[in-house]
Every structure is written in structure tokens, then in C-alpha cells.
Amino acid sequence: MVTFGLFDSGFGGLTVAREVRRQLPGANIEFYGDNGRAPYGHLQKEIIANYARQILNFLAGKNIDIAIIACNTATVASWEEVMDEYPFPVLGVVNPGVRGALAATRNKKVGVIATEFTIKSEAHKSGIQAMDPEVEVFGQACPKFTLLVEAGKTSGPEVEEAVSGYLATFKGKGIDTLILGCTHYPVLVDTIRRYVDPDVTIVDPAVKTVAEAKEILEQKGLVADNSFPVYNFYTSGDPELFMKVGTTILGWPIEEVEKVVLG
Ligand code: DGL
Numbered sequence: 215m216v217t218f219g220l221f222d223s224g225f226g227g228l229t230v231a232r233e234v235r236r237q238l239p240g241a242n243i244e245f246y247g248d249n250g251r252a253p254y255g256h257l258q259k260e261i262i263a264n265y266a267r268q269i270l271n272f273l274a275g276k277n278i279d280i281a282i283i284a285c286n287t288a289t290v291a292s293w294e295e296v297m298d299e300y301p302f303p304v305l306g307v308v309n310p311g312v313r314g315a316l317a318a319t320r321n322k323k324v325g326v327i328a329t330e331f332t333i334k335s336e337a338h339k340s341g342i343q344a345m346d347p348e349v350e351v352f353g354q355a356c357p358k359f360t361l362l363v364e365a366g367k368t369s370g371p372e373v374e375e376a377v378s379g380y381l382a383t384f385k386g387k388g389i390d391t392l393i394l395g396c397t398h399y400p401v402l403v404d405t406i407r408r409y410v411d412p413d414v415t416i417v418d419p420a421v422k423t424v425a426e427a428k429e430i431l432e433q434k435g436l437v438a439d440n441s442f443p444v445y446n447f448y449t450s451g452d453p454e455l456f457m458k459v460g461t462t463i464l465g466w467p468i469e470e471v472e473k474v475v476l477g
Contacts, residue, residue, distance in 0.1 A: 216431055216438040217242040219273035219281040219302075221266075224252035224364050224451070226397030227284030228463040230307065231445075233420040234282075235466075237428055241438035242445070244276040247460075249451025250475060253360045254287045255329025255396070262291035262331070267299075268476040274300055276446070279436055280427055283307065286395050286419070287329045290337045303430050308332075310426055311393045311419030312341035318415040319391040322349040325384050325414075327406075328395030330355040338395055352387050356380040356399070363398040366459040373405050381409040393417045401463055448474040 218234050220227050224247050231245055246269050248254075254262050266288045273281055281304045283289045283296075289306030297304045315324050315338070326338045332355075339351040358376040367373060384392070392414050394400050400418045407416060431438065445468075449456040453471035460468045 215242070215440050216240070216280070216436050217244060217276070217278045218427070219244045219270075219276060219278035220284045221246040221248065221269045221273065221288075222285040222397055223254040223287065224249040224360070224398070225401070225459055225463055226360070226363065226399075228460055229397050229400040229418070230282055230284035230420040230423065232464050233424045237424045238438040240440045240443055242440055242443050244273055244278055245445070245447050246273060246474070247447070247449045247451065247456060249364065249449050249456065251450060252364050253329065253357070254285065255331050255357055255360060257331065259291045262288055263295060265477070266292035267296060270296060270300060270304065272474065272476055278302055280431060281305070282423060282427060284397050286311070286397065287331045290332050290335045305423060305427055307397065307419045307423050308337050308395075309341060310422035311395060311417060312338055312345070314417040314419055314422045315391050315393050316342060316345055316349070318417055319349060321388065321390045322346070323387060323389045323391075324349055324351050325387065325389040325392040326351060326353045326395045327356050327380065327392065327399060328353070329360065330357055332395055338393055352384060352389060354380055354383045356396070359402055360396065360398045363401045366455065366462075368401050368462065369405060373402060377402060377405045377409050381406065384410065389414060391415045391417060393419065395419070447471045450475045
């Protein structure tokens with residue numbers, strides 16, 4: 215039996231949870247959404263790292279075998295500090311996104327969309343260029359995307375306007391790969407796809423992150439074999455809204471959400 219601990223500033227991490235269920239249908243999931251304190255993308259590193267530790271400490275009490283910081287912003291702010299502080303592996307989502315983009319790009323021009331914090335950190339850019347200095351990386355912060363998803367707005371005119379506005383920055387840059395460098399953004403992927411060239415490969419880092427988690431678990435001899443996997447959801451925000459929006463993002467019904475405020 216395997217239990218994952220996942221967290222995000224809010225609903226974005228559910229795009230990683232659904233990938234866990236796709237790749238490891240027999241795994242249990244303990245998910246914490248810090249919706250009450252979202253968004254993280256404009257906060258300072260120390261504050262985000264402190265939130266990440268509070269949440270990892272909470273998840274550590276849930277008997278988890280592996281944790282995924284299902285948030286790029288929190289990964290950039292805390293992963294290097296916290297990865298060795300727990301008795302279970304702690305994975306981030308940035309390096310898998312970097313590896314996914316390097317595997318996808320042919321013309322060595324990569325776009326990254328993420329929060330202000332993540333774009334300012336240039337984490338994807340430096341990760342990519344450390345492996346291949348010839349790759350050009352273009353970043354664009356899209357803070358409205360998180361606000362829209364947190365409000366449950368996943369399509370419609372406001373989403374169109376925000377997506378077309380931010381993605382205009384990539385016109386003429388010739389990118390052939392786009393990293394969704396914030397876990398909220400895959401929720402808007404249908405709209406995003408319409409505003410990039412059809413031959414652009416869109417990289418959702420969740421896919422590689424979960425594949426890497428699966429390998430780590432296999433190496434440890436842990437098998438995700440629960441025929442009736444248990445999914446527990448906790449939020450610092452509104453449990454009713456979590457149930458509603460979360461169900462849409464996951465594609466399966468969330469029946470119960472517990473309100474847990476940390477700090
Ligand atoms: N989902 C988050 C990320 O991957 C953060 C969004 C936010 O809270 O600003 O970066």
C-alpha cells in the first residue's frame with residue numbers, strides 16, 4: 215500500500231493528484247489545498263517556505279510514503295531546504311518540468327508560463343540552461359490564471375481575455391515547447407492551446423513528476439495496490455467551494471473536505 219501526500223496553494227495541485235490516480239490507480243492520496251492563503255505567487259520566499267513546512271509537517275502526520283510539492287512556486291521557494299527534512303522522499307515539480315521541456319524541444323526555444331515568483335526566480339531557465347546552454351527560454355508571469363481557477367472560472371470570456379493577453383508575448387519568438395510552470399494552468403489548457411501555434415508541445419510537469427515518483431516507490435519496493443484507494447482532502451479555504459471546483463478539476467466526485475487551518 216502506498217500513500218501520497220500532495221499540497222498546493224489551492225486547486226492547482228489537483229492536476230497532480232489526478233495524474234497520480236491515472237498512473238497509480240491503487241495509491242491513496244492525502245491532499246492539502248491552502249486555498250485560504252492562496253495565491254502564493256506574489257509572496258516572499260521565506261513566507262512561502264514557512265507555509266510549505268507547516269503543510270509538510272501536517273502531511274507527515276498522515277502516514278504518507280512520499281510527498282509531492284504540487285506547486286511550482288512552493289517548490290522554488292522551499293524544495294532544496296525541505297527535501298532532506300522528512301523520513302519520506304519529497305519531490306518538487308520544477309525539475310520534472312525542465313526535463314520534460316528538454317525532451318520535447320527540437321528548435322531549442324522554450325516558453326514558460328508561471329507565477330510572478332517562479333518567473334522572477336528563473337528556476338526553469340537556469341535548470342534548462344544548466345543542461346543545455348543553447349536553449350533560449352522565454353518566461354511570462356500569468357497571475358490572473360490562478361485567481362480565475364481559485365474562483366472556479368475555468369472557461370469563458372474572462373479566461374479567453376487573460377490567456378490571449380499573456381500568451382501574446384510569445385508571438386514571433388518561435389517557441390516549439392511551452393511549460394505550464396504553475397499547477398493551476400493545466401486547468402486552462404484547452405484555452406491555452408488555442409492561443410499558441412498548433413505545433414507547440416505543451417508540457418504539463420505533473421506527468422513526469424508522477425512517473426519519477428512511481429520509479430522511486432518501485433525502488434523502495436512499495437506497491438500501490440489498494441483496490442479501494444482512499445482520497446482525503448483538506449483545505450484552509452471554503453470546503454464547499456473545494457468540493458465543487460475540485461470535482462470539476464479531478465473528474466471524479468469529492469465527497470468530503472475537512473477544513474484545516476495551519477500556522
Ligand atoms: N499552483 C501554484 C504553482 O504551481 C501557485 C499558484 C499561486 O498560488 O500563485 O506555482
